Amino acid sequence: MxxxxxxxxxxxxxxxxxxxxxxxxVSFPQAMISRPIVASTLxxxxxxxxxxxxxxxxxxxxxxLETLPFGASRYPEWGSAAVVGxxxxxxxxxxxxGALGVAVFAALVTASVSGWSMIQHRKILGRWAGSMRExxxxxxxxxVNRLQIGGLTLDLVRGAIMTFGxxxxxxxxxxxxLGSWTFSSALSRGVAVALAGAVGAAAVWxxxxxxxxxxxxxxxxxxxxxxxxxxT
Amino acid sequence: MTTPSPVLxxxxxxxxxxxxxxxxxxxxxEMMLGNGIAFAVEPALRLLPGGKNGDAYRAALARQSGxxxxxxxxxxVAVGALARAELSGEAPERIERFRTACxxxxxSVGDRLVWAGWLPLCSLLALxxxxxxxxxxxxxxxxxxxxxxxHFALRIWGLSVGYRDGLxxxxxxxxxxxxxxxxxxxxxxxxxxxxxxxxAVRGVMGPARGAMALVFGAAAVGALAxxxxQGRFEGWRLAIGLLAVFILFSVVR
Numbered sequence: 460m461x462x463x464x465x466x467x468x469x470x471x472x473x474x475x476x477x478x479x480x481x482x483x484x485v486s487f488p489q490a491m492i493s494r495p496i497v498a499s500t501l502x503x504x505x506x507x508x509x510x511x512x513x514x515x516x517x518x519x520x521x522x523x524l525e526t527l528p529f530g531a532s533r534y535p536e537w538g539s540a541a542v543v544g545x546x547x548x549x550x551x552x553x554x555x556x557g558a559l560g561v562a563v564f565a566a567l568v569t570a571s572v573s574g575w576s577m578i579q580h581r582k583i584l585g586r587w588a589g590s591m592r593e594x595x596x597x598x599x600x601x602x603v604n605r606l607q608i609g610g611l612t613l614d615l616v617r618g619a620i621m622t623f624g625x626x627x628x629x630x631x632x633x634x635x636x637l638g639s640w641t642f643s644s645a646l647s648r649g650v651a652v653a654l655a656g657a658v659g660a661a662a663v664w665x666x667x668x669x670x671x672x673x674x675x676x677x678x679x680x681x682x683x684x685x686x687x688x689x690x691t
Numbered sequence: 692m693t694t695p696s697p698v699l700x701x702x703x704x705x706x707x708x709x710x711x712x713x714x715x716x717x718x719x720x721e722m723m724l725g726n727g728i729a730f731a732v733e734p735a736l737r738l739l740p741g742g743k744n745g746d747a748y749r750a751a752l753a754r755q756s757g758x759x760x761x762x763x764x765x766x767x768v769a770v771g772a773l774a775r776a777e778l779s780g781e782a783p784e785r786i787e788r789f790r791t792a793c794x795x796x797x798x799s800v801g802d803r804l805v806w807a808g809w810l811p812l813c814s815l816l817a818l819x820x821x822x823x824x825x826x827x828x829x830x831x832x833x834x835x836x837x838x839x840x841x842h843f844a845l846r847i848w849g850l851s852v853g854y855r856d857g858l859x860x861x862x863x864x865x866x867x868x869x870x871x872x873x874x875x876x877x878x879x880x881x882x883x884x885x886x887x888x889x890x891a892v893r894g895v896m897g898p899a900r901g902a903m904a905l906v907f908g909a910a911a912v913g914a915l916a917x918x919x920x921q922g923r924f925e926g927w928r929l930a931i932g933l934l935a936v937f938i939l940f941s942v943v944r
Contacts, residue, residue, distance in 0.1 A: 485715050485718060486713065486715055486716045486718070487712055487713040487715075487716055488712035488713070489712070489715070489763055489764075489842075490835070490838075490839050490842060491810065491813075491834070491835070491838050491839075491842070492835065494814065494834065496814065496817050496818070496821075496830065496831070496834055497831050497834060497835060500827050500830070500831050501831075503827070504827075509827040509828075510827050512827070513821065513827040513830060513831075514894075514895055514897070517818060517821050517830075517891055517894065517895055518895055520814055520817070520818060521818070521888075521891065522926070522927045522930065523814070524811055524814060524815075525925065525926050525927055526925070526927060527806040527807060527810060527811070528806060529802055529806055530760065530762075530798060530802070531720070531723070531760075535927065557938070557941060559895075560934055560937060560938065561938060563930075563934065564931065564934040564935065564938060567927055567930060567931045567934070568931060570927075571928070571931065581718060581719045581720055582719070582720065584717055584718070584719035585719035585720045585721040585722075587719075588717070588719055588721050588722050588726065589721060595726070595729075595753065595756045596753050597749060597753060598748065598749030598750055598751070598752035598753035598756075599749075599752075600733060600743070600744070600752060603726055603729045603730050603733065603752065603756055604730065606717045606726045607713065607716045607717045607726060607727065607730045608716075609717070610716045610717035610718070610719075610726075611713060611716040611717075614716070636938055636941075636942055639942050640941050640942065641941050641942070641944055642937075642941045645901055645902050646902065647941070648895070648896060648897070649896065649902045649905065649906045649909075650933075650934075650937055651934070652892055652895050652896055652906055652910070653905075653906045653909035653910045653913065654910075654913065654926075654930045654933060654934065655892075655895075655910075655930075656888060656891075656892045656906070656907075656909075656910030656913070656914070657909070657910045657911075657912075657913025657914045657916075657917060657926065658913075658914075658917065658926030658927055658930060659888060659891075659914075660884075660888055660910060660911070660913075660914035661913070661914045661915075661917035661918045661921075661926055662811075662926070663811070663815070663880070663881070663884040663888070664914065664918045665918070665921060666807055666808075666811055666877065666880065667877050667878075667880060667881040667884070668918075670873075670874050670877035670878060670881070671874070672878060673874075673877050673878045673880075673881040674881065676878045676879075676881035676882040676885070677881040677882070677884055677885045678885065679882060679885060680881065680882040680883060680884060680885015680886045680887075681885035681886075681888075681889070682885070683885060683886050684822075684885050684886040684887065684888065684889040684890055685889055687822075687823075687886065687889070687890060688889045688890060688893050
């Protein structure tokens, strides 16, 4: 029990990071510090392995290219999720087979659940706004500020709950899975990377294929990128 | 009858700009950005006759807290224009009409330029930096540096052009940069994507490079399949299922 509590206590810095980055996704300041390539790296810094955090972040960023935050559409929440994925991968040793796949799986599930929590947050704010309608219609600055600050605070709390909850669930699950992992390191990483690469490439195609000439630029870039991979 | 709008004091502009960063703080399905717009324009409304909590202030704040939707970075255009309209004493009906009319354009221009253009471009630049061997700090700085130069420039430009042009700000949205910009950004993103994707995949594979050809092949086939199934499947959701099966198989076999 004491070990469990100590582990949960060790999640505190990551929870704070997840809360702040969860807030960045929509509410404040949308400077994209919540993108996986940043969020996972920061999680890696907190657990003492920034480069491993970055590797998880790059993999998740490829998935995130598919889900751009268009207005009222429903999309995964990457801020908290990437902290979870980055931390789970960064705490493992380089030689641990399956670590990237399991961390990516945990991050994708967290992103999905956290995206759902954003919808709930918006619904709560809608009800809140409804109850304040009379004051807003009278031009009360107190009502305007209360709704705004309340929304920001609730979003911060939402991000913290999502991050902490995901770490509580996935840290022991990840250990258990990796303890009985049977595939080789190369195959395990290859599956995660191939999935990320496929989603990322399809997402890029979706964004650029409608622009005149852009597919040719993509082809030119692929030739250049392929050459760089071959010669370096 | 309208009156000349006052020059906004520097402190008021800064307060509006800072509040614009939280314009989506109370985003909800009833008012969308409405309350955020009222929150951001409020510092300017204090300059109305009667000051804070005067009749003019309260009437203007009530108008501004109604339903509104736009891209968050372009909301500054509306906030600037609405501040000018309120301080110039424009008729409430004209202000309401403007609020209704500018939702669509401010949303679509922002979506095309930022979400479908600038964000993926900066993300791909960071992936390319990673693939070329930049350090963790370097990759993060490339992404945040490039992205936020564009982000803050848009916010600052929006607020200032909105206040300068008032309710006639629509002409600013027709500028060649905003009309042709998304296409140029998409072409640049396509070029960088071609370079970044193979490099990033190789970078993540790290020392386990024996299976590289297989990984590239699988990624290419998967990308083609997803592109053909466009709109019917979300790749990241499909990946959850495939990874779950893979993990399960690895553990129980």
